[in-house]
Amino acid sequence: MAENMLCVKNIKKSFGGVHALKGVDLTIKKGETHCLAGENGCGKSTIIKVISGFYQPDEGTIEIDGKSYENLTTSDAIAAGIQVIYQDFSIFPNLTVMENLAFNQVLAEKKKFVNKKEFRKIAEEAVKKINFDVDLDARVESLPVADKQLIAISRALLHNAKLIIMDEPTTALTRKEVTRLFDIIAELKKEGMTVLFVSHKLDEVFEISDSITVLRSGENVHSCPIHEMTEEKFTYYMTGRNFDAIPQKEVPDFEGKEPMLKVQDLSAPGFENVSFELHGGEVLGIAGQLGSGRTELSLALYGMLKPYGGTIWIDGSEVKLNSVADAQKMGIALVPEDRLTEGLFLPQPIYKNIAVASMDSLAGKGGFLKESSELELSQGWVEDIGVATKDHTLPVMTLSGGNQQKVVLARCLATNPKVLILNGPTVGVDIGAKYDIHQLLRSLAGQGMAILVVSDDVAEVAALCDRAIIMKGGRVAGELDGADLNDENLYGATV
Amino acid sequence: MNKKVKSMVKQTEFYVLCIIIAFAVIIQIRSGQFLTSNNLMDLVRSMIVPGIYAICALLSFVSTGADVSFPLIAALSAYVSVVLGNKWNLGVVPIFLIAILLGCLIGCINGFFIVKYRFNSLIVTLGTSSICSGILFGTFEAGRTELPEKLYTVSKVNIATVKNSATGLGSALPSTFVIMVALYVIAYLVLNYTMIGRSVYALGGDEVSAQRAGIAVEKVRFGVFVVNGGIAAIAGLCYAMMSYFYMPNEYAGAEMLVIAAVILGGTRMTGGVGTLRGCLLGTFLLTMVSNSLILFGISVYWEKVVIGAIIIVGTAISAIQARNAGNPFAGKKKKEA
Numbered sequence: 025m026a027e028n029m030l031c032v033k034n035i036k037k038s039f040g041g042v043h044a045l046k047g048v049d050l051t052i053k054k055g056e057t058h059c060l061a062g063e064n065g066c067g068k069s070t071i072i073k074v075i076s077g078f079y080q081p082d083e084g085t086i087e088i089d090g091k092s093y094e095n096l097t098t099s100d101a102i103a104a105g106i107q108v109i110y111q112d113f114s115i116f117p118n119l120t121v122m123e124n125l126a127f128n129q130v131l132a133e134k135k136k137f138v139n140k141k142e143f144r145k146i147a148e149e150a151v152k153k154i155n156f157d158v159d160l161d162a163r164v165e166s167l168p169v170a171d172k173q174l175i176a177i178s179r180a181l182l183h184n185a186k187l188i189i190m191d192e193p194t195t196a197l198t199r200k201e202v203t204r205l206f207d208i209i210a211e212l213k214k215e216g217m218t219v220l221f222v223s224h225k226l227d228e229v230f231e232i233s234d235s236i237t238v239l240r241s242g243e244n245v246h247s248c249p250i251h252e253m254t255e256e257k258f259t260y261y262m263t264g265r266n267f268d269a270i271p272q273k274e275v276p277d278f279e280g281k282e283p284m285l286k287v288q289d290l291s292a293p294g295f296e297n298v299s300f301e302l303h304g305g306e307v308l309g310i311a312g313q314l315g316s317g318r319t320e321l322s323l324a325l326y327g328m329l330k331p332y333g334g335t336i337w338i339d340g341s342e343v344k345l346n347s348v349a350d351a352q353k354m355g356i357a358l359v360p361e362d363r364l365t366e367g368l369f370l371p372q373p374i375y376k377n378i379a380v381a382s383m384d385s386l387a388g389k390g391g392f393l394k395e396s397s398e399l400e401l402s403q404g405w406v407e408d409i410g411v412a413t414k415d416h417t418l419p420v421m422t423l424s425g426g427n428q429q430k431v432v433l434a435r436c437l438a439t440n441p442k443v444l445i446l447n448g449p450t451v452g453v454d455i456g457a458k459y460d461i462h463q464l465l466r467s468l469a470g471q472g473m474a475i476l477v478v479s480d481d482v483a484e485v486a487a488l489c490d491r492a493i494i495m496k497g498g499r500v501a502g503e504l505d506g507a508d509l510n511d512e513n514l515y516g517a518t519v
Numbered sequence: 520m521n522k523k524v525k526s527m528v529k530q531t532e533f534y535v536l537c538i539i540i541a542f543a544v545i546i547q548i549r550s551g552q553f554l555t556s557n558n559l560m561d562l563v564r565s566m567i568v569p570g571i572y573a574i575c576a577l578l579s580f581v582s583t584g585a586d587v588s589f590p591l592i593a594a595l596s597a598y599v600s601v602v603l604g605n606k607w608n609l610g611v612v613p614i615f616l617i618a619i620l621l622g623c624l625i626g627c628i629n630g631f632f633i634v635k636y637r638f639n640s641l642i643v644t645l646g647t648s649s650i651c652s653g654i655l656f657g658t659f660e661a662g663r664t665e666l667p668e669k670l671y672t673v674s675k676v677n678i679a680t681v682k683n684s685a686t687g688l689g690s691a692l693p694s695t696f697v698i699m700v701a702l703y704v705i706a707y708l709v710l711n712y713t714m715i716g717r718s719v720y721a722l723g724g725d726e727v728s729a730q731r732a733g734i735a736v737e738k739v740r741f742g743v744f745v746v747n748g749g750i751a752a753i754a755g756l757c758y759a760m761m762s763y764f765y766m767p768n769e770y771a772g773a774e775m776l777v778i779a780a781v782i783l784g785g786t787r788m789t790g791g792v793g794t795l796r797g798c799l800l801g802t803f804l805l806t807m808v809s810n811s812l813i814l815f816g817i818s819v820y821w822e823k824v825v826i827g828a829i830i831i832v833g834t835a836i837s838a839i840q841a842r843n844a845g846n847p848f849a850g851k852k853k854k855e856a
Contacts, residue, residue, distance in 0.1 A: 098733075099733075110731070112725075112727070112728075114725070114727070114728040114731050114732070115725065115728055116720070116721045116724035116725050116728055116729070116791070117724050117725060117791070118720060118723065118724035118787075118790075118791030118792050119717075119720060119721060119724055119791075123717065127717065127721060127732060128732045128733070130714065131714060131718075131732055131733055131734065132733060135714060136713060136714055136715075137712055137713055137714065138711065138712045138713060138714060138716075138717055161526075
């Protein structure tokens with residue numbers, strides 16, 4: 025009986041000239057929940073693919089359950105009890121739950137014909153393992169994300185799994201669903217299952233794992249039991265940088281000053297009777313969970329959702345925001361919730377993405393756009409904000425999540441807004457870039473910009489904002505500021 | 520049971536059936552000629568060839584790769600087999616085998632470019648269509664051709680004949696009907712009860728997942744185009760048998776109506792979803808409309824307007840349904856393997 029479920033040593037792997045893994049070690053004890061942490065592009069996905077036999081490493085040894093493998097193939101890995109639950113769950117949305125659960129197993133047994141009874145038996149066995157209550161005949165596409173994940177988990181358990189690898193399993197889940205997932209992981213652990221949990225979210229890592237390995241740019245940085253890890257160390261190992269905590273500012277006194285944005289009893293589909301004031305130089309948070317109306321509020325303030333009641337004042341004068349153009353004219357800019365589908369033109373060059381909102385001011389005589397002025401504008405912002413790229417004529421796709429977000433920010437800032445609304449400013453952004461973005465927002469507020477941060481990430485709101493309004497079920501449920509504005513209070517208020 | 524009824528009502532096929540019934544009632548009331556034995560028989564007769572083509576369209580859409588080459592594969596392989604059949608005085612079975620073989624070969628060309636070079640299937644099949652047409656009319660200078668004797672004899676065999684006592688009009692169900700039924704039965708069994716068949720659906724649902732599950736994605740996709748070639752060739756010969764002559768000019772252009780019928784029957788152009796039942800219903804509906812508008816005394820030109828309108832409304836219904844199903848993969852960015 026080997027003590028270690030998995031022991032890989034000195035794994036190297038390059039693609040073309042890029043060294044994705046530069047000698048990674050990873051040891052997972054039997055029955056533990058091990059966390060693999062690291063920022064985007066650190067080699068997490070590559071090492072998972074090596075362990076699951078998808079990639080052959082250039083160098084290094086792989087030992088699973090005490091047995092060494094020379095050329096590990098995907099079927100070897102499955103036979104050895106390794107199951108990967110991918111971020112997209114690897115399911116077939118068009119097939120029924122039953123087929124999704126049984127398909128891989130029947131296929132692996134190299135059967136040629138479909139026996140519906142056998143399919144159902146396998147499926148029933150699978151859902152029983154985690155007491156998952158689901159209609160086996162439902163089409164998977166009609167189910168919520170959390171259920172899709174449970175399908176992937178119960179399917180993985182079918183194959184006599186000994187080590188389950190979960191690749192960032194919590195990305196698309198609500199807080200409640202995450203709790204349910206963690207309960208299931210705890211249950212599996214009781215039964216002796218080894219779990220490799222891939223994540224870069226601090227709180228989750230501390231909550232679920234027994235030990236942790238941190239990777240950075242293809243190298244091991246640190247491995248230790250979880251109780252030896254602290255938040256500061258974790259951040260340092262992940263990024264290789266030390267961060268000063270953003271100082272909590274005293275609540276500034278805006279008494280007697282005209283607010284930059286004032287909203288009175290605003291109602292639109294999704295929220296009702298929202299009132300608040302936002303001054304120049306202030307960072308105000310709107311905290312709320314999915315469905316609390318926070319996103320709708322941000323859309324209404326940007327002219328994308330028509331309010332049916334209430335009043336909006338900008339800089340003291342009442343305005344009607346019937347379109348995005350109206351909002352832009354008033355000096356409002358929005359960083360949308362999903363930069364990939366709502367914000368960026370991914371295949372287009374970085375500079376065009378930055379310049380696109382400033383086209384009117386860049387256009388020369390006769391309304392023709394000069395490429396040189398686009399380039400000039402973009403170059404300035406790329407330098408100011410610190411977008412990490414060699415060349416801003418490359419497509420935005422080539423950037424990491426954090427740098428893409430900086431591009432969206434640069435575009436908004438290039439229009440010289442008075443009010444900057446950010447919906448989920450650091451979703452899918454790694455810690456280093458998140459820190460940069462927070463610093464930038466603080467300094468913009470310092471220069472007098474009014475900033476509205478809309479988010480469900482309570483830690484972010486607590487760290488970044490001077491004051492926060494809590495939204496729940498489409499209404500304002502409270503307000504926090506000063507020392508009261510912390511993770512715990514916010515979390516308690518939003519749930 | 521209640522659950523079954525509910526899920527049935529949600530399916531596109533159900534709406535198509537409703538539209539068919541509504542049309543039938545209207546035509547019956549207006550002309551009194553719909554529910555006559557000869558009209559119904561004529562309808563079934565007219566949908567044999569488009570019905571077979573519909574299997575090709577279904578397979579290609581479900582596995583995510585539009586195929587528009589089937590009418591010209593049909594034309595070319597039918598021509599070659601008819602000519603060879605005349606020359607060597609072949610029997611029915613060898614003639615069909617030659618056609619199927621040639622159809623599969625052209626299908627291989629489609630599959631090769633689509634799978635190996637990952638070219639867009641619409642473009643590739645448009646290309647092969649054009650090449651087939653060029654060979655047929657340019658190289659072979661194909662014209663109206665008599666059928667080989669043995670094939671002609673079989674094509675004269677009817678499995679049923681009816682006569683409308685009121686009008687004196689008669690109609691017959693040709694032997695090719697058996698071929699269509701056989702193809703549908705085989706396709707049904709393969710698509711629903713074999714792992715290959717389910718793999719076609721799985722591949723259409725999510726290609727990356729299919730690959731990870733261990734499906735030979737490239738082989739399945741290649742296979743679909745080869746099989747499509749074979750089925751198209753069979754349809755080509757059926758068409759010649761039903762007109763008692765091989766007529767090369769009659770083939771081109773059939774793809775649009777067939778594709779419309781298949782989409783109308785609930786097949787998603789984005790892949791993974793579609794049933795043979797839907798194909799039959801969609802084909803029946805469009806055949807019915809094009810046949811029966813004459814009974815109203817509506818001109819042939821208006822017939823096209825009506826068909827166009829049905830296609831738009833019908834596809835809109837299935838598109839809305841697909842959207843409501845909340846398909847998270849629709850139009851999503853490509854995933855890494």
